Amino acid sequence: MYWNGHGMGGWGWFAMSFGSVLLVLLIIAIVFLVLHGAGRGALGRPDPPAPSAEQLLAERFALGEIDDEEYERRLAALRRHRPGWAGR
Secondary structure, three states: OOOOOOOOOHHHHHHHHHHHHHHHHHHHHHHHHHHHHOOEOHHHOEOOOOOOHHHHHHHHHHOOOOOHHHHHHHHHHHHHOOOOOOOO
């Protein structure tokens, strides 16, 4: 059972140290990849930005969900109440 005289030789210490460093680097790499990929969508592509309120309104108008009078009224209301606009 104890063929090495109850101890580990120089190569054993080297292998154990190298394996420990390799394990720590592997754990760091996995954590980095998980955190880096958390903000990405399918296939590693970033998620597209959300459409603006004006784009959504234009889409509803294009699909015929609202008429031109309703579109103009809502567009004017959006532009009046735009954040940071303050009547410039």
